[in-house]
Amino acid sequence: MYKLKPVFSVPLELKNTCTVYKLKNLQEKAINVQIKSKNVNDDMELSNEGIEVLLNKEHEVLNKLMQLEYRLSKLNFQFSDEKDNLPIPKIPKVSSMPYHIVQKKHHKKTESKINNDIKNLIKTDIVVFADPENPPYSLLALPILWPNVSWDISYHIHSSVKNDLKILKTIEIFTNVSSKYNNNTTIKVFVIWQYNKPSPKIVKSSTDILFGEVQLLRLFNHNLTTETQRTVDQTNSDKILDLINDINCSTNDRTSELYNLITDSNTILDLKNIALWSLLYKKHNIPPNIEKWIEQMKNIIIS
Known part of the structure; x- marks a missing residue:
């Protein structure tokens, strides 16, 4: 009907000085656990969404490191204890x-x-x-x-x-x-x-x-x-090697294009002849003059 005034004021929290230890509020602990688990789930979702970005960044960094390593290798620096650093x-x-x-x-x-x-x-x-x-x-x-x-x-x-x-x-x-x-x-x-x-x-x-x-x-x-050995006829050698690689990767049979690159007396062990020999050694129905060249190269390489 009407509100009574308190006779004396009571504090909201009573402190007992005789207790051995104080118990934590179980309801407050449960609320904190729910909040923390929610934050963890949010972090996991964020990490899963950003994992592709991180991998791309890592790939870019690795590529830059490889380029730097290649450039440094071209410089003739003398490092001490190089073997220990490998x-x-x-x-x-x-x-x-x-x-x-x-x-x-x-x-x-x-x-x-x-x-x-x-x-x-x-x-x-x-x-x-x-x-x-x-x-x-x-x-x-x-x-x-x-x-x-x-x-x-x-x-x-x-x-x-x-x-x-x-x-x-x-x-x-x-x-x-x-x-x-x-x-x-x-x-x-x-x-x-x-x-x-x-x-x-x-x-x-x-x-x-x-x-x-x-x-x-x-x-x-x-x-x-x-x-000095790499620069001699480098352009011509690269063209021939590119041609050999293209023919090897081609779905069509272009073996006959390689015959013009072969001479009976040319059995020098260089990149061009070795690449040619390896490719033609696996072919069948080879002309007799090419077969003779392949056999000569085989005797040199496989002794």
Whole structure:
């Protein structure tokens, strides 16, 4: 009916000085937990939405780092303890990979000069995924082209490759190479026989991947051959290598276009002849004069 005035005022919170410890408000704790979980969900949603942007940023940064590394490699700075600063190479792990180990020694045949860019090949191991149905025979010529380099080339068979006797017969010509010289510049190449197209696939890092046998030869030529040797007839050589690569990647049979690039007396081991030989060695119905040239190159490379 009417409101009475309080006789004395009572505080909203009573403090008892005799308690051992004070209990927290359970309702307030539950409210805080709900608020925190909601914030966590919001953060997760934001991170999921922005993950693609972050990956793109990371890819841009990695590309810039690779460009800077390439530019720095062109400068002839002498760094102290360069070997200690190099990252430890990681051997690629492939599950269920039985492989045959046959050691093959390549003796020094000719004097060849090597440029300082070889450090680009020894910082990390090179992995080559090669299709056994389209083997890159130019791998056999690497120790012959650069005999003064210490090579460590090993071949492995992936579990996805079936036990096809014809396939195994084809790739048995590829044997492990271990050539050591008085230097610390060993180039390690891991070749994995695996059905994949395009072949071969050359992996130097997660951001440095090449495709094709011509690109494989260019990679080693760029980092191993001296500047003077690279500039001689470079334009003509690049045109021929581009033509070989185009014909190899073409869906039409353009093998006859390669015949004009071959002369019976020209059996020099250069990039053009090795790329030509590797491509034609896998072809059938070759003219007799071309077959003779292929056999001559085979006797030089496969001894």
